[in-house]
Amino acid sequence: MHRRILIVCILTTLLAALCVGPVLAKKPPAVAVRISNLEPTRVTPPGAPINLSLADTCIVNNGGPICYYIYPWIVGDELYKSYQDPSLSCTNPYPFTITEVLFPLYVPYYDATFQLSVDVEGVDLTTPSCPAPGDMLTISSLYEITLEPNLYMVYIPLDTPVTVTGPYFVGAYFSSSGNPYDVAVLSDSIPVSCVGYNDWGEGYVDLNDVYNDSTGEKIFPGRLMLYSSGTTGGTGTTEPAPAARLIVPSSGQLLGATVDLWADDAAGSKIIKQTQFHYQSGQSWISIDTDTDDDAPLRNGVAACNAGNGLSATWNTTSLSEADYAIRAIITDTLGRADTASVT
Numbered sequence: 001m002h003r004r005i006l007i008v009c010i011l012t013t014l015l016a017a018l019c020v021g022p023v024l025a026k027k028p029p030a031v032a033v034r035i036s037n038l039e040p041t042r043v044t045p046p047g048a049p050i051n052l053s054l055a056d057t058c059i060v061n062n063g064g065p066i067c068y069y070i071y072p073w074i075v076g077d078e079l080y081k082s083y084q085d086p087s088l089s090c091t092n093p094y095p096f097t098i099t100e101v102l103f104p105l106y107v108p109y110y111d112a113t114f115q116l117s118v119d120v121e122g123v124d125l126t127t128p129s130c131p132a133p134g135d136m137l138t139i140s141s142l143y144e145i146t147l148e149p150n151l152y153m154v155y156i157p158l159d160t161p162v163t164v165t166g167p168y169f170v171g172a173y174f175s176s177s178g179n180p181y182d183v184a185v186l187s188d189s190i191p192v193s194c195v196g197y198n199d200w201g202e203g204y205v206d207l208n209d210v211y212n213d214s215t216g217e218k219i220f221p222g223r224l225m226l227y228s229s230g231t232t233g234g235t236g237t238t239e240p241a242p243a244a245r246l247i248v249p250s251s252g253q254l255l256g257a258t259v260d261l262w263a264d265d266a267a268g269s270k271i272i273k274q275t276q277f278h279y280q281s282g283q284s285w286i287s288i289d290t291d292t293d294d295d296a297p298l299r300n301g302v303a304a305c306n307a308g309n310g311l312s313a314t315w316n317t318t319s320l321s322e323a324d325y326a327i328r329a330i331i332t333d334t335l336g337r338a339d340t341a342s343v344t
Helices: 014-020
Strands: 005-013 031-034 041-043 057-060 068-071 078-084 096-107 112-124 132-139 141-147 150-164 168-174 184-187 196-199 227-231 244-248 258-265 272-281 284-291 311-316 327-333 338-343
Touching: 057 096, 078 227, 096 112, 096 168, 112 150, 132 150, 132 168, 141 150, 244 327, 258 272, 258 327, 272 311, 284 311, 311 327
Parallel strands: 041 150, 244 338
Antiparallel strands: 005 141, 031 068, 057 227, 068 184, 078 168, 078 196, 096 150, 096 184, 096 227, 112 132, 112 141, 112 168, 244 258, 258 311, 272 284, 272 327, 327 338
């Protein structure tokens, strides 16, 4: 029997599909099954724009070889996210223009029909040591796909390519339309936290922390296989690592009820992502604010040279008793590098 691959482009975008909200569903007691000696068959939606392979095209694959398929696992109306760092796969990676998302999928037993869309998101570094999916940067149309049993590399082009200067997340959305549970996602054999997430209606879950209720074993032996492709250019990785300094307040300064906090990156990096301000209470650091706007640098270490306040925050101290307090600023760039400065 000839293999059937039917892919119909649906005009509705992922954004519209998500308006109704995800349907809460319980994940089945999935297991990881070893897979080998299969070469993926490439699938691209007909009618979608074809991205020509250029000399500077690079596939971002931060995982190892495909080792397992996870089945049954997909229930539909769910999201998958994967951390991507072009500097680990590409020469001169930044700026990096992402044109499509590649999702290796396995259909083990029966013909499967499902709807799939992909997206690109920034990186949320609220916890600097554990990147999480951030703000949406771009999405694709939603496509309906029918596949016979086999291993596939599904290429989904973005409707609008997006250029980044640091790591990012790519995502995929499975609709509940059809029988998506007959599709399996894939994993390598290297378990890593904070690089792969799944949301089936209960918020993002780190796939490295998902266990089989019956056996107590991890369901994902390694990292989720989800890649991206794009064109390289530039040398973003040559930007210096942040060098944090606190300009205001100074050490030993007497503070009033409202305090302006000012930080600066002495390295002059052009890829600063955010600055977090904290004060110490006992053994804990309490968040004051996070500033993501460094468009107005400090002038002479004292005042902003343009409209805006550079890396800054306002601290209301009226609820605090009189004492010595440590204040710190953590400056993080888009590559995930961070530096801290503090005063008392």
